[in-house]
Amino acid sequence: MNRTRGYAGRFRRAVGLALTAAVVAGVIGGSGGCVVVPQNRRKHLADPMMRFEEDALDAHRRQKFYTTREAAAGGDGMPAGGGCGCQ
């Protein structure tokens, strides 16, 4: 019984955290929506170093590695599981 309550509490806490993160993300996105940086001032942003994933093949090996070894996956634009014999 206590165990069940513990899981439910943990789940509620997680949902709460996720909602908080979503609100924060919304605020960031919303405030960012007001920013328009002209193209001639975005040279640093165009540098390959600034890409979130510099190399698609390197991103794949990382994504597959973590997806098959951890309970958590997703949030990176790819399915959390499936397509592999492991999960």
Place this chain on the structure above:
Amino acid sequence: MTLALLVAVVAQAAAPPPYEIESMRVRFTHFDQRGRGYQSAAGPAGTAGSEQLTVEQPQAEVVARIGDRVTERVWIPMDVVTAASPDHSRYNRPITDDPPDAISTASRRNVAGTFDALTTYHVDRDTDVGFRAAFHKEEPFESWAFGLGLTRSMAEENTVLDASVYQVVDWFDRFKIDGMRQGRSNRSTTNLNLTLTQVLSPTTVAAVSYGGTLQLGTLANTWSTVMLSNRERGEERLPRERWRHALAARLAQWLPWQGALKVSYRIYVDDWSALASTGEVTLVQRLFAGLRLRASYRAHHQTAVRFFTKAATPDGAGYRTGDSDLARFVAQTVGGGLTWDLSRAGVVSDVHVDLGYERYFRSNDLTVDIATCGFGMLF
């Protein structure tokens, strides 16, 4: 006549080439894993079994432009795995230095390959539509994947919204924990992704992403074992449904000394009661002549799924798993690498070479050393 000829020549010169290769990349990665987990039967009774394995992972990718509106990406990743799971020929035998077998003594290596094609149609200057199809094949397993994506740029490309859906269907052999084949089984994975990328300043860009995944069917690999309270091993039993939600935020900041700082954070929750948070920091520094140095650190914490156990009741009928990947643990990854972008005159305008090393280590007895090297050409 002359004018008509001139118009024809200009039109011909302005027409996009019918087929043009934009880039080619290859990558090779070696994984060397050591550790023990209760899902593995490769070890003496009453103890966690060996999780030792090595993976050789070659990948190749070609991106081509077809006309002025279509980009085609063909990507072929492969895995050669010495042991994807416990070796049942080792059941109750001492752990040795030899890697366990994949499923039974029938094969010492499992070769897996995927053919993945992504077609992107450029609708207009701000809108892309993508279609992805993939087929995966390995010894006891095959899989189809289809995906659709939409990318829309707004506010002079300061804001990019990306939405995609994927459907993956897997068919695979079902095994008893003694390695005996029991016929075929299947699972379905449906996935939705939303990403908002926003330029925050001339030196800062951020992104927030949501990924939701629903898995249905046989979600176990079917050969994992669970330690029972009488020190015997029993079969793993998992629910046939799993809802998974991940919310991630990423930020990249240009540094005035020719560097970049990238941070990311992800929170994850699913209806198996796993809750996880993952943070990562990457620092990139340009040294000279296209040479870049990268250092990264990643920390991941997760709780166990609610039916994780190390001593299941032998006659119990509920869900149970002893899979160390579904246990409570802290995992850390430290790594670094060198990237060299070479500029050359002629056909190849950009050559890219990189080398990297990472060590992944977990609080529940798992360590993986990863070495990777990549080579790419941008035409």
